[in-house]
Amino acid sequence: SKEGFDHFMLKEIFEQSESTQNVLNRFIKGDSFDLGESTFSAQEFKNFDSVYLSSCGTAFHAAQVAKYLIEDLIQIPVRDEIASELAYSNPFITEKTLLIVVSQSGETADTLNAMRLAKSKGATIFAVTNVVGSTIAREADRVLYCQAGPEISVASTKAYTSQLMNLYFFILDWAKKLGKLDNSLETQLLSDLKQIPNHIESLLDTVTGYRELAENFIHCESVYFIGRAVDYISAKEGSLKLKEISYIHSEALPAGELKHGTIALIEPGTQVIALATQRPLIEKIASNIVELSSRGAEILSVGFEHKGLKESSDRFIAIPETSDYVAPILSIIPLQTLAYYVAVLKGNDVDKPRNLAKSVTVE
């Protein structure tokens, strides 16, 4: 049941402090953490010499966020490929490859195909999924269950943040087993992760204001999302959320790429949403915002408190103070909520958007 919420999507957005807390309860053991059977041994981790990520839609975005953390902590190159494209991308998959797949339903045909292809080449498959006993869970070599609870709304929200939390713990475990996680970084990241549920709650406290914010978007033909580094992935996820339920065309771009073409589409009144949670890059994104503003775009920025960012933007949503690493788990919350209110104001069927199914079991 919707438990008093107008839609499952809003209920599921609100469940995110609880679903992220569940992940903490499962893995945190005293000052450290333990993933039990849902991970690999140090020896198994040592044997992988290449890493692939493959999935679809929102689950792919979760995998792409993970790529940044894997490359930073484990220092191994990671290739990410949309599942329906993996077969056509010259995959260099061998018996020493680890393929990570993420799937809420565990039944997505494209993801399953990618996984079977990698398996036929001898790769080890690690699956992060929400549905116990699903096909992907059964066929993978190792499974990490998200335990986000059932997700009814077609637009994925709590499954995404849960996938991220689970992936972060997996990567911490991996780094630790390879001796690549020093104590201070472990302490810092665990403390950041422990604060996620409270931070989500504080973000959701201001949610009523988003309805008003949503008014700015309902007559748009197009909305642009920009970000740099991992913020670009959050931009892609925000854009997917908005387009699938509001039916407004939207596009996400790495902020620096705008001037190579897309900026030609910016005119007075164009709505742009800028993500800015990576501290070394906030000045750069602020200057992109100035370029866009001078062409008449209206900017909503979502990021850490920063004078230059705030002053260059028309509207600003502050992300609670935390490390750059875990920021993607928080910055998506306002984007999900905004997409929700835009769809509500447009009178759309929020939980069951046209042409879409919750689980896509055809190629």
Ligand code: M6R
């Ligand atoms: O069940 P899966 O996680 O494998 O589904 C993947 C995508 O179909 C899914 O994330 C889709 O993009 C959602 N509608 C996004 O909100």
